[in-house]
Structure formats: C-alpha cells, structure tokens
Amino acid sequence: MLRNLDKPLFLAVILIFISNGLIAHSNLESSSVMFKEEWCQKEQSETQEDALYVKKESELMKNTIICIYTGYYDIRDDRFKSIYTGRGHVWSLGVSRRVFTLSQHQIFIFLDFRFFSKKGKSTFFKEDTKFLHRPISLGGAYLFVTEIIIPFAELGVDYHFYREESTLHTTSGSALGFHGQCGMFIPLPGIESLQLKLYMRYSRAETTKNELKAELGGFEYGIGLAFGFNI
Amino acid sequence: MDIFKKRGSIFFLLLLFLNLGATGTNRILEGQTAKPAFNHLGDLVYVYKNAEKKISLETLKPQTEEPSEKTVFLEESAFSPVIKRDRSGKLWIVWEEWEYNQSILLLGQLKEDVVISSRKITEEEGFNFSPDLSFDVNDNPWIVWINYKAAQYRIFVHEVISEKTWVMDTEIFSSACSPRVIVDLNNNVWIFWSGKGGGEEEIFCRAFDYFSWSPLYKINQSNKYPHVNPSVAVDQKGFIWLVWSGYDGQDYEIYFSYWNQEKWSEEIKITDNSQKNDVFPSVSVISNSIPIVSWAQSFGGQCHIKIKFLENNTWSKEIDVFPGEAHINFPIMIVEGEKIGIIWQSEYEVKSEVFYFNQLREKESFGFVTADTQIIINPDLDESRYIGYGDSITYGYINKNPTPEKGYVPRLKAILIKMFGEAEVVNEGNPGEITQGGLGRIESLIQNLNSRYLLLMEGTNDVFFMEISMDTAAFNLKEMVKKCMEFGVFPAISTIPPRPDWMWDREFYRYRIFYLNNKIQELAQDYLIPLVNMFDAFYFYPEDKGGWRSLFSDNVHPDEKGYQLMAEEWFDVIQNFPFPPTIFQVKRISNEILFYREVFNHITWQDNPKIQDKSTVYGYKIYRKKVSLENSQFELITTVYNDLSFFDKNIVPSEKYVYVISTLRKDNVEGPCSGERKDH
Numbered sequence: 001m002l003r004n005l006d007k008p009l010f011l012a013v014i015l016i017f018i019s020n021g022l023i024a025h026s027n028l029e030s031s032s033v034m035f036k037e038e039w040c041q042k043e044q045s046e047t048q049e050d051a052l053y054v055k056k057e058s059e060l061m062k063n064t065i066i067c068i069y070t071g072y073y074d075i076r077d078d079r080f081k082s083i084y085t086g087r088g089h090v091w092s093l094g095v096s097r098r099v100f101t102l103s104q105h106q107i108f109i110f111l112d113f114r115f116f117s118k119k120g121k122s123t124f125f126k127e128d129t130k131f132l133h134r135p136i137s138l139g140g141a142y143l144f145v146t147e148i149i150i151p152f153a154e155l156g157v158d159y160h161f162y163r164e165e166s167t168l169h170t171t172s173g174s175a176l177g178f179h180g181q182c183g184m185f186i187p188l189p190g191i192e193s194l195q196l197k198l199y200m201r202y203s204r205a206e207t208t209k210n211e212l213k214a215e216l217g218g219f220e221y222g223i224g225l226a227f228g229f230n231i
Numbered sequence: 232m233d234i235f236k237k238r239g240s241i242f243f244l245l246l247l248f249l250n251l252g253a254t255g256t257n258r259i260l261e262g263q264t265a266k267p268a269f270n271h272l273g274d275l276v277y278v279y280k281n282a283e284k285k286i287s288l289e290t291l292k293p294q295t296e297e298p299s300e301k302t303v304f305l306e307e308s309a310f311s312p313v314i315k316r317d318r319s320g321k322l323w324i325v326w327e328e329w330e331y332n333q334s335i336l337l338l339g340q341l342k343e344d345v346v347i348s349s350r351k352i353t354e355e356e357g358f359n360f361s362p363d364l365s366f367d368v369n370d371n372p373w374i375v376w377i378n379y380k381a382a383q384y385r386i387f388v389h390e391v392i393s394e395k396t397w398v399m400d401t402e403i404f405s406s407a408c409s410p411r412v413i414v415d416l417n418n419n420v421w422i423f424w425s426g427k428g429g430g431e432e433e434i435f436c437r438a439f440d441y442f443s444w445s446p447l448y449k450i451n452q453s454n455k456y457p458h459v460n461p462s463v464a465v466d467q468k469g470f471i472w473l474v475w476s477g478y479d480g481q482d483y484e485i486y487f488s489y490w491n492q493e494k495w496s497e498e499i500k501i502t503d504n505s506q507k508n509d510v511f512p513s514v515s516v517i518s519n520s521i522p523i524v525s526w527a528q529s530f531g532g533q534c535h536i537k538i539k540f541l542e543n544n545t546w547s548k549e550i551d552v553f554p555g556e557a558h559i560n561f562p563i564m565i566v567e568g569e570k571i572g573i574i575w576q577s578e579y580e581v582k583s584e585v586f587y588f589n590q591l592r593e594k595e596s597f598g599f600v601t602a603d604t605q606i607i608i609n610p611d612l613d614e615s616r617y618i619g620y621g622d623s624i625t626y627g628y629i630n631k632n633p634t635p636e637k638g639y640v641p642r643l644k645a646i647l648i649k650m651f652g653e654a655e656v657v658n659e660g661n662p663g664e665i666t667q668g669g670l671g672r673i674e675s676l677i678q679n680l681n682s683r684y685l686l687l688m689e690g691t692n693d694v695f696f697m698e699i700s701m702d703t704a705a706f707n708l709k710e711m712v713k714k715c716m717e718f719g720v721f722p723a724i725s726t727i728p729p730r731p732d733w734m735w736d737r738e739f740y741r742y743r744i745f746y747l748n749n750k751i752q753e754l755a756q757d758y759l760i761p762l763v764n765m766f767d768a769f770y771f772y773p774e775d776k777g778g779w780r781s782l783f784s785d786n787v788h789p790d791e792k793g794y795q796l797m798a799e800e801w802f803d804v805i806q807n808f809p810f811p812p813t814i815f816q817v818k819r820i821s822n823e824i825l826f827y828r829e830v831f832n833h834i835t836w837q838d839n840p841k842i843q844d845k846s847t848v849y850g851y852k853i854y855r856k857k858v859s860l861e862n863s864q865f866e867l868i869t870t871v872y873n874d875l876s877f878f879d880k881n882i883v884p885s886e887k888y889v890y891v892i893s894t895l896r897k898d899n900v901e902g903p904c905s906g907e908r909k910d911h
Contacts, residue, residue, distance in 0.1 A: 124822035212828060
C-alpha cells in the first residue's frame, strides 16, 4: 500500500506526526502541572472553574476555521475504475464557522471546494482522456472538543461540476450528491491556531450523460491543516 | 473500374475513336486557373494564366488542331479571371488585381481579346478575391466575392447597374469560401458559399428578391464533417440545382439538393463509395431540364472525371469521361444546348474537351460506365471443388477417341492435391458442344455441383460453324460468366488453343480464332476474372521441344503432352486466385470513456493459405448488410489495404449486421466472398 502513496504527502504526514509527538512529550509535564493548579482553583471557586473551562475550549477550537487538506479519492464507479485506474489525488479548501457551542459540544457550518483530476485511457483504443472533478460542499459538522483530540462528524450536500476531455469526446456537466465525513482535529502543541486534520469521507452523486450512468461519489481519506481564528 | 484502361485491344481503340474522337475536341495548354464559357458562336472559350504569367484567351473550335491563344491585355498583377456570357451573347470578364497589401476586383466586357469598359468593383479595403458573376433577366451583372480584412472573411454582393453593395452577415463564420451567384427565373439573386461556423464547413445560401435578403439557409444536414465547393445551376422550370462535395466519414462524396421554388430538398448523395474521393463538382442543365454533374474522382493514385445526369427522376450511372491522370483539379463543366465543355487543371497544364450529350448517352448505353462491383457470394459452395467446363478438349480426347482419364482434368486434380491438399475437379466437358449449348446447361449444372470455382474454355467448335458469329460466341461466354458470378461461382476463362488442321491454314478461320480470343480477353478484363491464355501457351510452345503442332494428337485435340501443358497453365492461374480470407471473425466492441461510448464491429481475418504469393494481394473488400432488412443485398463498406483487420464504426448500435469479405488482387480481380459472419 505504501508504494501507492504519494511520496511527498507520505513524508509530510510522517514529519507532522513525529514533530507533533515530540512537542507533545516535552509539554506533558507542564501540562499535568497546569491541571493540578486548575483542580485547586476548582475547589476554591465553582464560578472561576466554569469560566476557566469555557475559555480553554474556545481557545482550542476557534470560531472560524480555514482548512486545506489533501487525500485519496476512490470513485466507486466500476466503469470509472476501468478507464481511470487507481485512486486519485484530491485537494480541498474549506472554511467553517461555529454556530453553536454547548460546553465541549460545538456545531459548525462549512463550505468546501474540492479539486480532483485523473488521467486515463479509453477502454479499447486507449485514447487519452482526462477527468476533472470540482465538487462544492455545504453542510454542518459536530465537534467534540477536548484538549488532546477533537473528533468530528459532518453531513453535507455536494454539487459536482465535472468535465471529461478526450479526443473521443468531451463532456461536461454537473450533479447533486451528498456526503458524510468523520475524523479528528489534533491541536498542535505550541501553535495555538493550527491543528492537524485527519478525515474519512464517503459521498454519493449519480449522474447520466450521453445515456451513460456514472457514480461520482466514493470513499476518500486524507490529512490536512486547519487554521483557526476568532472573528 | 476504368474501362479505358482495361480495354487494350485494337478493336476497342477503334470503337473508342469512333465513339469520342470523331466528334470530341480537346486541347492541352500550359497554364493555370482557367475559367470557361461558350461564346455566341458556340465555341468553348476560356481565360487562364499562361506560362508567361499573362492572362490568355483560348478558343476551342471543333476540328481545329492549332491553339488560337491570344493574350488579353490586362495588368501583370491580374489573377483568377472569370468569364461569363450574358443573355445577349456578350462575354464579361471579372478578375483580381493584387498588390502587396490589398487586392481589388475589376469587371469589363471582352471583345475579341480586348477588355473594354473596365471598371473597379470593390471599394472595400483588404483582400478581395474569389469572384463569381451572373446576370439578371435584364442582363445586369451581379458579382459576389470574398473580402478578407482584419482577420475576418465576409461575403460581398454587388449589383453593377445600381452600384449597390451588400455584405452578407457572415460574422459568425471563421472562414468563407467558394462564393457563387445565380439569378433564377423570377429574377431573384441567390448567393451560395461554404463557411465554417460551429462545426466543420457547411453550405449556406441567401436570396435577394429586390426588396430584402432572405434568412440564412443551411443546405447540408450535418456539420460533423466538411461540406465544400458548391456549384449551382438553374433549369427552365425554375428549379435551382446545387451540388457540393462532402465528407461522409470515410471519404468525400458528391451531394445535391434542389430548390423547388418553395423549399430546399434534403441533401442526397450522388455518389456513395468508399476509398474513392469524389471532389470538385460542377453542375449545369442540359436540354433545358436535365441536371448534369461532373466531378473528379481519385482512386489508387489515378484521377478520373465522372459525369452523371438526372433524367426521369433517375440518376444515370457514373460515366467515365476522362480516364486516369495523376492530377485532375477543379474540373469545370459548362453546357450550351446539347454541347458539353469541360476544362480542368492537370499539374501545370490546362486541358479542355468538348463533346455532345448524345455521345454521353451512347457511352452509358454501350456500357462505357464504371462497372458496378460484382460480388461473388454463396457460402454454401465447396471451396475445394472445381468444374472443368467446356467441350471435347475439356472432356479429354486423344486421336479422336474419348480418353478423359488422360485429359487435363485428372492432371490438374493431381497438381491441386499436391499443392493444396484436398481438391476435386469435376469433368464437365461436353464433346462437340458449341457455346450456345454450354450456356443452356450451365445454370442447372452449377446449382447441382456445389462447386466454388469453374474453369471455362469453350468456342473451338463455334469457330467451325459459319452460322455462328464470333460475337455471338463471345456473348454466350459472357452470359456463362455472369451466371456463374450470380450464383456465387468464381469463374476463370481461357482462350481457345490453335488447331493444326486445314482451318488454321485458311485466313478466314484463323481470323475467327483471333477475334474470339480477343473477345475472351476483353471479357476477362471487363468482368475482372482470371484469364488463361491457352492460345499463347500452345502457340509459343518452344520449337526445340517440337513446336505447337507437336502438342496435338489429331486435328483439334491435344495429346498427353498438350493436356499436361493445359493442366499446368490452369494451375498457374489457379494458384493466384484471390481465394477468400479465412479465420474471418466479427466482434462487437465498445470503446468508451466515462461519458461517451462508441460501438463498432471489429473484423479480423487471415489470408487464405492457398495464396502462396502474398504479393499478388492488393487488399480486401468488406461487405455488410443489416439483419433486420430481409432480402437486402450486401453492400461494400470498405476496401482494406495492408491490414488484416478493420473497425466498422459506421454502425447503429441497436442494429445487427452480417459481413462477408473477399480478396482483391493487384489487377483488381476480386475473389469470391468468405462465409457470412455475424456481429451478434
């Protein structure tokens, strides 16, 4: 499987994990000290304790997040797989805004722009063909905010713009679909506004063109960086 | 098949001379860009740029050998002159004059070789070119041309009398070409051109009724492939006939459409072939109402000028007017009464020819037409079975006694078994038979014997009977060949051998043998069947081996040596038969990307192992018919060269097809078709 991974991406993931691990280990002791202090403060004042927790969670997850991430997109359509063999590389740019907070529970809405392209060959004459896929997603996400990881789950609708270019024929169109996604944000110690994002996503979007039906959705997984800020 | 090439005999040349040469007039001159007209005397005149780059005027008078070339006094920058005759008989000339950064158009009248009353037509800047000229009912000239300025092509129309100029709204076109103008019987001015809009080039037109211009008409149906080179004529009934050349996915064909004073008809193909490019059409109207179309057809490195005419709602066959030249460009046909003039460019030469419509009709009725493809198909016949068909020489007689076991038939069978393995040769020699008898029995015989091949040699007895003309004997042989082909039997024919008796010594009988053998050779060429020249094989038998007379046992029958020679001669021809391909397969294939699927049939085959000399194979003809159309005939879809597979993309996915394939020899002899293969 490693051979199939994009090498620069793989190295980037490894480096981020290693650096994250080192920073986390070096801060472990001071972190535990800080919790002891907080516990003492809790005993002193309930009001002060609540105020402290709210402050920390809002700092862990800012109210606005811009996220860039990349991953592998495996369109599940069998005909697609026979023409555009192997998984494709997807790049995404998203923006999220917190709309609801209850203690550690937070709700965000988001807008994602995704970029996917894949080169392939026609089934018999092996003529070059290129598939360009530009889904735009709108939806909501639930986040459970903790200090170490922030798991999330989201649901959204997708509007898929696509174009297939080939000497055989060129087609473009659009299709409506939906997706579900889950994953986690991992705060990067020492860099308050930056978080690592890991995700898995499953989408569906069926379309028909030139009397040919195709499923543009599929399974996707990847990694990214989320930059959070409050406005 | 070009009959002018394949007929080589003196007889044919004589016939050809009688048919065309006595009345046809032709001329070859060095030059380019010629445009013709008939003058008021009915002579073909044409202007062209001569070898000295001057505009010349040539008159082609019947029975005149010498050129009458005169220089028309125009500027040296003059190009592309067009001449037309108005209704009063005056000749008009319009031409281009080119400078470094522009070109203009000028119009004048042509009196003898002098241009009078010349005037500048174009006021538009840029390059003005490709003019065409016509006259309304008052003999006022109308001119159409193309203007190219600021990377845009525009069609301009100019009425000379009013000096009004219109520009067609051609902004939507990325190019415009070949503008044509014509005035119909209602004095409407019609403009035609080919232009490129959304797809490939198409044929467009607009009409002017002296008040306003009509909307844009698109004449051709699809813009998937280019449609170019429009030519237009109007008949006495007011019908406008438009022809053009369009690509049909395989090659260029000739299309036509007509205006019935209400609407344009749907496009109709005049030609429908594969591997032949049909281009540069030119249409005129002859006998007031018969549309006649000429065009250039190229095939196998040779170009021909073809003509078809539409009479009683039926198109004539393709008539081969001028045979094989390497280059024939832009043939233009004009008509004056019953007289037809054609002028064309062949490399750096301008060639012209004048002939009459009745000559064309004769050429059609005498069979001077492109032979239709004769498909030989019957999958039920036995590929390894041959019929030896003829008279006593075929049956086997020695010293006037029947000896079929020593004739050529068993000897040939032995050779075939040795070379091909399984083979059977059926002896169908009928002693004493004349060709009439042979014709009478052949049909039932080929139906009963189930044989793929027939070896025909008959006529020796006809020579003896004065009541039978050699033309009749040749006709009977031709009919036998036709019956074979219709039934799917592949025939080979042989000339008759000489005879060492008193008849040979009399010139009259000798002449009959020569004449019949000439006819047999013509027959083989006309019907594209293999020929054994048994006469030459006998007559030129080496003297040191005894000479030709040593091959006979009596007055007409060979001896054993003679029969052995016959068997070997037949085999020499049989081993070069275009046997049908084997391992012939058809598969329905789809080539697809995610949102597009093209469905086609992939046809593959192998050379027949009996063909030992592959260099004789020129290609393969593939025929097809739809399963849904019962009783439909197989139609040729393509000829494949240098390949053993073909993708038939021109199919309807919901239809089912059946294919057969034949081998084509380099001398255009086409073999019998293979068995049928389905794509389902």
